[in-house]
Amino acid sequence: MPHRERHDSGGGPWMSQTHSVIEDELADALPSTVAAQLFDLGLACNTASLAYRQALLTEERAGQALDAIREDDPAVMFRRFAATEQADAALDTAEQLLSTYAVLAATYAEYATTVLAAAAAGKLQDVEPVTLVATSALLTDPDSALPVVQLPPGTAGDGLTERLQQLRRRVTVAASNARASGVTACYDGRSAATARPDGGIELSEDVPDGLHAYAALLLESLGLLVAAPRA
Incomplete structure (x- = not known):
């Protein structure tokens, strides 16, 4: 029985992509709702990234178990069927968790962009809850979603502007x-990923990873901006 193509884990699914969340000093300088939502999104993205990587590890182990069973041996026909089902289920879970991660990372990146723009304009009090x-x-029109x-x-030191440009470029390439x-619609959460037809193109972790990294650097930029002396 043929089975679906599995993810390439590259450097290993245990290579977590997590980032620092908002620090207390910055949180104290922001409206409480803004700080709370940035903290919540940062933690949620880290949790989603770890859950996705754990699912990749499960998928890899299921695939290895399947590969160890000879396809042309009738004596293991039922064990191969069970292993195939388990490997496909593990793949489904990994893609669903990737899509969940993508929704959170997209929200984080958009909100961090909004907050940074408001801080630059001196209008933090006008930021609405997200x-x-x-x-x-976002993937359809990243320039509008992430202006x-x-x-x-004097705010952006140590090559910050260049790093922002590089990470934003990473997002636009993934988009x-x-x-x-x-x-693109398959990145709208677990249910959307579930609805993807079998045999379709695999979802890419470049989408949530890029958005998460960009949001984290926007948060770092926000800290520098808030800390900078006002003229």
Whole structure:
């Protein structure tokens, strides 16, 4: 019985992609709701990333168990069937958790962009509470979802502007690849990933990983901006 193509774990599914969350000093300088939501999103993204990596590890182990069973041996026909089902279920779980991670990372990146822009304009009190966004909308038009925030002169030290540009470029490339693959809607959460047809193009961790890293660097930029002396 044929089985579906599994993910390539690359450096290993245990290679976690987590980032620092908002620090107390920055949180104290922000409106309480803004700080709370940034903290919540940062932790949620870290948790989602770890859950996805754990699912990848389970998928890899299930695949190894399947590979160890000879396909042409009738004596292990039922064991191979069981192993195939388990490997496919593990793959489904990994892709669903990747999509959950993508929704959280997209929300985090959009909200961090909004807060940074408000801070740059001196309008932090105007920031509205955020709800989960549709990753597919961001992937369809990343320039609208994640507008470039111009930081005041002297704020961005140690190559921060260049790092922001690099990570934003990483996001736009991942978005372009998702659009080319026709799977943008599958990044809108677990149910959306479940609805992906069998045999379709695999979802890419570049989407949530890139968005998460970009959001974390926006948060770092926010800390520098808030700490900078005002003219």
